Amino acid sequence: MSSGAADLVGQGAFDLDLEGPREPDLEDDAPEASGAEQARQSIDDLVRGAQRYRTSAQYLDLLRFVGTSRRYGPYNLVLVHVQRPGSTHVLTAARWREAHGRVVRADAQPLLVLQPRGPVVVVHDVSDTEPLDGAPPLPREITEPLAVTFGSDADVRARLDRLEDNLIGLGVRVSTGRLGSQQAGSARAASGRSLRRERRARGGRQQTITEQVPLRYDVVLREGLDPRARLVALVHEVAHVLCGHLGTPDPLWWPDRSRVAHDVEEWEAESVAYLVARRADSSVQVPPSLHQHLDRGLQPPVFSLERVAKATADVEAYCTRRLRTAETGKARPTS
Ligand SMILES: [Zn+2]
DSSP states (O other): OOOOGGGGBOOOOOOOOOOOOOOGGGOOOOOOHHHHHHHHHHHHHHHHHTTTTOSHHHHHHHHHHHHHOTTSOHHHHHHHHHHSTTOOOEEOHHHHHHHHOEEEOTTOOOEEEOOTTSOOEEEEEGGGEEEOTTOOOOOHHHHOGGGOOOOOHHHHHHHHHHHHHHHHHHTEEEEEEOOOTTOSEEEEEOOSSEEEEEEEOTTOSSOEEEEEEEOOEEEEEETTOOHHHHHHHHHHHHHHHHTTTTOOSOTTTSOOOTTSOHHHHHHHHHHHHHHHHHHHOTTBOOOHHHHHHHHTTOOOOOOOHHHHHHHHHHHHHHHHSOOOGGGSSSOOOOO
């Protein structure tokens, strides 16, 4: 499970995120456990049946869309792109009208996204809208999403800390060690001891409770990585875990995909690492291994887009909010 993921971080200036808050009713909602298998098959069947992402250009387009459109969660963005490749910015009809003075065209294609514990919501791509009289010009985040910069050292560090804490709840031990110069990290299944995770006692003032979590996976990261490179390397290794490349402790958490070919494993892990990191920091570039493949116009391997979308959504949740230990593994709504 080696990765060149540390090379993924590019140079650039880091501005504050100027993007507005997400629409509260449209948080990402990957399917609950009962529907998970069905969703996996339907998305992957749709991708295969429609011959989606069989060219480098199509896949690069997907990576850019999911990596830059931070208003919605990654799972919903993948759903949108599968329904309408070439989408660049989606909003509800109400939001298009209120925020941008635009209306949805009569022949527009409705795009369905999921919301937590609710029915689906319909959104529309900007190309399916037109301005009302007096509408302001579209902002840069819509016309040039790749040019908008965001991310800060403090934010990257906060995400790393949050991720590492949630990983303890999942039974993943993260340590730092000497690895080859080509290798930023490694991951393997482990067992036989437990990890300790502290949490505040409910209602207690200063009290903490120490939880014991069985050790399930060992991740080693190369020493000396800066926070951005460490985030990318860690997400790459965690993606191997969440994509089932190392098996599964429980099929309701994620499927056992330990027989997947090595090039597919790396493709999936690099995709998740890029998407999570790019959504946190705009200086992140498509990793060299994916980029070379895509740049040469080679055909992507047959991989599970559903797994990539779910793992990306889950890791983003691990990076942004503290989950209870019991929540870390099982399928759940993610943002
Ligand atoms: Zn790897």
